[in-house]
Amino acid sequence: MSESPKIDLPQGTLDLLILKSLALEPQHGWAISDRIQQISKDALRVQQGSLYPALHRLERKGWIKAEWGASENNRKAKFYALTRSGRKQLDAQAGAWRALAAAMALLLDAH
Amino acid sequence: MLADLTHRFRALFRREAVERELDEELRLHLEHETGTRLAAGMPREEAARQARLAVGGFDQIKEAHRDARGVRAIESILQDLRYGARTLRHTPLFAVTSVMTLALSTAALATVLTLAHTLFVRRLPVPRAEEVVAVSGTRIRWNPDRVAVRDAERLRTLGPVSYPDYVSFRDRATTVTGLAAHYPTAPLFVSANGNVKEINGAVVSANFFRLLGLEPVSGRFFHDAEDRVPDRDRVAVISSNLWRSWFAASPGAIGSHVRINSVDFTVVGVASSEFVGTTPIPIEIYIPTMMLRVGYRWCDDALAADCAALQMIGRLAPGQTLASAAAELPTVMPEAWRHARAGENSGVAVTDLRGMSEDDNEPRLVAILAGVAILLLAVCCANLAGLSSAQSAARAGEFAVRLSLGAGPGRVVRQLATEWVMLGAAGGMAGVLLARAFTSLLAAAFFAADDEGHPLRYAFGQTPAIGWLTIGAALVAALVISVGPAISAVRRAAPGAATPRFTAPRRWTGAWLLGAQATAAVAMVALAALFAVSAQAMVSGGNYDGSHLALLRLRPRLLKYPPERAQRFQREVVERLAALPSVESVSLVGIGAVLDGGAAAIALPVWTAGQQARARFNEIGPRYFATLQTPIVSGREFDDTDLPRSPHVAIVNETLAARLWPDGRALGATLLVNATPHRIVGIVRDIRLGSRTAPSESWVYTPFWQNTEEIDSRLAIRIGGDPAAMLPALVREVNRVDRDVPISEPMTMPMRMAGLKRPVRIGAAFVGYAAALAVLLTGVGLFGTLSFAVARRTREIGIRMALGAARARIVGAIVRDGLVVVGSGAVAGIAAAVATTRVVRHLLYGSAAADWLYFVGAAALVVLVGLCACVVPARRAAGVEPIVALRCE
Secondary structure, eight states, X not given: OOOOOOBOOOTTHHHHHHHHHTSSSOEEHHHHHHHHHHHTTTSBOOOHHHHHHXXXXXXXXXXXXXXXXXXXXXXXXXXXXXXXXXXXXXXXXXXXXXXXXXXXXHHHHOO | OHHHHHHHHHHHHSHHHHHHHHHHHHHHHHHHHHHHHHHTTOOHHHHHHHHHHHHOOHHHHHHHHHHHTTOHHHHHHHHHHHHHHHHHHHOHHHHHHHHHHHHHHHHHHHHHHHHHIIIIIOBOSSTTGGGEEEEEEEEEOOOTTOOOHHHHGGGEEEEOBOHHHHHHHHHHOSSEEEEEEXXXXXXXXXEETTEEEEEEEEEEOTTHHHHHTOOOSEEOOOOGGGGSSTTTOOEEEEOHHHHHHHHTTOGGGTTOEEEETTEEEEEEEEOOSSOOOSSSSOOOEEEEGGGHHHHOOSSXXXXXXXXXXXXEEEEEOTTOOHHHHHHHGGGGOOGGGGGOOTTSOOEEEEEEOBOOOOOTTHHHHHHHHHHHHHHHHHHHHHHXXXXXXXXXXXXXXXXXXXXXTTOOHHHHHHHHHHHHHHHHHHHHHHHHHHHHHHHHHHHHHHSSBOTTOOBOOOOOOOOHHHHHHHHHHHHHHHHHHHHHHHHHHHHHHSTTSOOGGGSOOOOOTTHXXXXXXXXXXXXXXXXXXXXXXXXXXXXXXXXXXXXXEEEEEEOGGXXXXXXXXHHHHHHHHHHHHHTSTTEEEEEEESSSSTTOOEEEEEEOTTSOTTOOEEEEEEEEOTXXXXXXXXXXXXXXXXXXXXXXXXXXXXXXXXXXXXXXXTTSOOTTOEEEETTEEEEEEEEEOOOOOSOTTSOOOOEEEEEGGGOTTOOOEEEEEEESSOHHHHHHHHHHHHHHHOSXXXXXXXXXXXXXXXXXXXXXXXXXXXXHXXXXXXXXXXXXXXXXXXXXXHHHTHHHHHHHHHTTOXXXXXXXXHHHHXXXXXXXHHHHHHHHXXXXXXXXXXGOOSOSTTHHHHHHHHHHHHHHHHHHHHHHHXXXXXXXXXXXXXXXX
């Protein structure tokens, strides 16, 4: 079994990743973690122990909302969707991250 | 924000649904994980195992999830509550005892708060009551001790004003609007519909009802035109009470005729039952100020400028305050007030209309009651703290288990505190309900009638704020009770702490608390006894005995009898009453009331013109002191030979005799009483009516029959048996002499004293209640603590017995343990009682000589109760069988 290099998620990034992966369409819990894993090419792996508490935290903040629907294989599943304030939050946090990443890159590449 | 709330709400109250959903979600996740691995060609079992590894432990996820719900704290509180309820259900006796103890003590607190609110805080039951103010004249009171002028301002009292003065204020004041005049306590003899009775009426200006925002229940109030011309408009408004009792609430009452002090009036309206007056004496009938001459008989012309009969109330104009009104009103004061003499209005005061208190002693009384209530609550706290620590110690095993299962010490302490908070809430609520019963008892027992027998209405009402305050006090008490014992219990139960079973037998905890309870109990018992003795001393003590006195008031003045006719009538009444069986003697007074009186200017013939002193004064009939059983020190009392034509004579009391004739030659000397020379024929003992702190007063008495101007009188009738039972017969006999003369206030001296010195009786009842509870609690507390100590020391006692200790020694040790604590508490209690007595002596009557007896008696009582509490535990200890005790291990 091939073990790709895994990165521990820095504090606060999980929320942003969840919001981002919900930007396209509503998804259920497993699909969110699967998508994060796929897009990051397995570099980021979400621990289930933190995924579900994070989902509920975001729901409480009103950034995402949950609804019961049918999954691909027709099972009852809880789908999470971005709310209006969640989308705003995503834009704001993404902007902040990009700025931070750029600054980090500048710093690290400096000779 | 809303999302957050609904989310938390759901997490809290739909806990199971939330958990179920989470379960479902996690299972689906696991399926997907397994699915991807199956799709990659992994065998089913291996795929399932890998997936489970990847997902991690369900329970950990769930736990983290629960934390994320943000209701962790509330959830664990709910858990504590459920657990607490279960525990309390298993120890019902403990729960009931604690709740009852808290209820009985917080009820006392709530009762005092209700009393204080009604007496000092509550406003009138009228719209926008906060704007209503009283405007009064102020005057420098006649002062018996001729104190220095700078102190005279202290003696400034509020006073009524004359009708012209009222009109002047009404028309000139701008900060207070709608100023109305009223005389709220007019004794009116009213006959209507076959009823005849002296009732309390009010003489009010036509704008009175408008000012207060009152609406009639039926008919109308006075028109302004009906209050313009003296004696013209004979209209009356009756109270709802009178309407119901005399007219059966019939609409026909409007327009009917009532006779008030022999003048015919027409009823025009019925007032609502909500507002019954500004004083505790409810108003039963209203007449306009222009009819003041009917309602006010103390001036020749009640509407004249020299007759101050009226009180004023008004509303603060918009934006005005008490202070701004108080600043303006002196500027519009009648000119004559600037040249006022002592006893006449010379200033203006604006006061809030708050509370029903009319007794200067009431603030002090309520303060004392509040102190007693707080002390009682403290005693209950101490008692329950002992119970709580015993209970915590008994549950040490349970705590140890919970602690070793991973509960934090804080959590266990909180669990215990939660149980007590539940008990506290229940106790507080029960206390609030109980206080309602207490206040109605208090109202019925002490606030139902005044010293002249008039019915009173205080309408004690418990406000919601008082209810919450009481429950709050119970909760605070519960926390105080529980947290300390809980912490120490948890510390003992913590792993590694020494197991209590193997520690050396220490002095049992709570000894201090028990001692303090005993101290408080002794102080309260002593105080209750002093109050009770004072209440008795007011009826008979201070050189008089009122226990067998009946009182009647004859008022021919209300029928405008001339003095000769009035005196003829009174002479005959006295003779006829004295002839009745079981009447021992009859006498009468002209001024004020029996035992009381007015004041007179006195002087010695040798003094220069204008030099004079003041003394208390009354005009009394023959046999007055025999009737009161006041000892004559020397000389004689008045008899039937002291008539208008015989030489003018006087009797002085010992204080006056000593003051004016230090050489002791008072008897036979001449004294000028109100400028008329009188020869002193007798010296009597001081009648002490005041409290212990009141200074002795100088008294001079002259014969009633030597004043040919006297019209009204009050009779004192000494009865062989029960005076209350004789009252109807006395009234019948007076009616036989003259059917028309109004007899008011047929009552007994004990009844009058009950109304007059209310604070003492309230103090006796309230402190008595607190004292009984405190003694009971001390006994129960000692019993509980000793029983618990014996139970814990069973093994130790067993070993001692096995080693040859005599049973008597074991019993002795237990009893000694108990008595040392209660005894030292009781000794401290005597000191506390002595100190407390000094604080309350303004409310105590009679001699202080026997006080020490009550102090020692109180201590003895508490020690005796303590001894009784020791008996059962001591017998239980003596009954320990060494073999059984050792086998217990």
